[in-house]
Amino acid sequence: MSEPMTGPAPTSQFPELEARYGALYPLGTGMQSRVYATAGGDSVLKIYRQGQGAAELEAANLRRAGLSDWVLGTVSGDGVEALVMRRLAGKTITAADLPAALPQLRELLGRLHGQSGGRVNLEHVRERLRRFRSVLAGQGLEDLFAAVEDPLERGLLDVPAAFCHLDLWQDNILIGPGAEFFSLTGPRRVGTTLCVTWPCSRPARWTC
Numbered sequence: 001m002s003e004p005m006t007g008p009a010p011t012s013q014f015p016e017l018e019a020r021y022g023a024l025y026p027l028g029t030g031m032q033s034r035v036y037a038t039a040g041g042d043s044v045l046k047i048y049r050q051g052q053g054a055a056e057l058e059a060a061n062l063r064r065a066g067l068s069d070w071v072l073g074t075v076s077g078d079g080v081e082a083l084v085m086r087r088l089a090g091k092t093i094t095a096a097d098l099p100a101a102l103p104q105l106r107e108l109l110g111r112l113h114g115q116s117g118g119r120v121n122l123e124h125v126r127e128r129l130r131r132f133r134s135v136l137a138g139q140g141l142e143d144l145f146a147a148v149e150d151p152l153e154r155g156l157l158d159v160p161a162a163f164c165h166l167d168l169w170q171d172n173i174l175i176g177p178g179a180e181f182f183s184l185t186g187p188r189r190v191g192t193t194l195c196v197t198w199p200c201s202r203p204a205r206w207t208c
Helices: 015-021 054-064 098-113 122-135 142-153
Strands: 024-029 034-038 043-049 071-077 080-086 116-119 160-162 173-176 180-183 186-189 192-195
Touching: 015 024, 015 043, 015 071, 015 080, 043 054, 054 071, 054 080, 098 173, 122 142
Parallel strands: none
Antiparallel strands: 024 034, 034 043, 043 080, 071 080, 116 160, 173 192, 180 186
């Protein structure tokens, strides 16, 4: 269970949303969104620029991934759109956490990748690689890029496509100490592992 937020309320930035949810406490900022916790600590708002449809897309992707129970809805106001989710009071995964989380991640990704249709959009793969290379230049990730670029250029990715997360970095996997884990097959009494940040996934246009 998430704890209520403490400390003085931050300066109001979203009066319409705060009239509905109370004071919003910043948790983090990503490339596409900003995340805020509600004062009660039990939910978060992931805020995007309005007009992009990103909040609705991410909600649809979460539901398709079997994570509907985490989605509380989408709202708009103050010139933004927001995905409202239950809050997991956890932390981003580390190498030390990975062995315990791996069975749950394997199950989740296995079920996602089992949803197939059409062919891999090779140009989309190339564009995402160019984008990631630009953002992550100098991070020592050549081996990871090579693992995709080499088979891509050899034509080995011209295969049936699957529903993929497409942004499965460390910061997008949260792990918590609680007893609840909402898996695709139902609740289990183990630590919670949750993949977050799903706007890059494709619910309709199949890609990889």
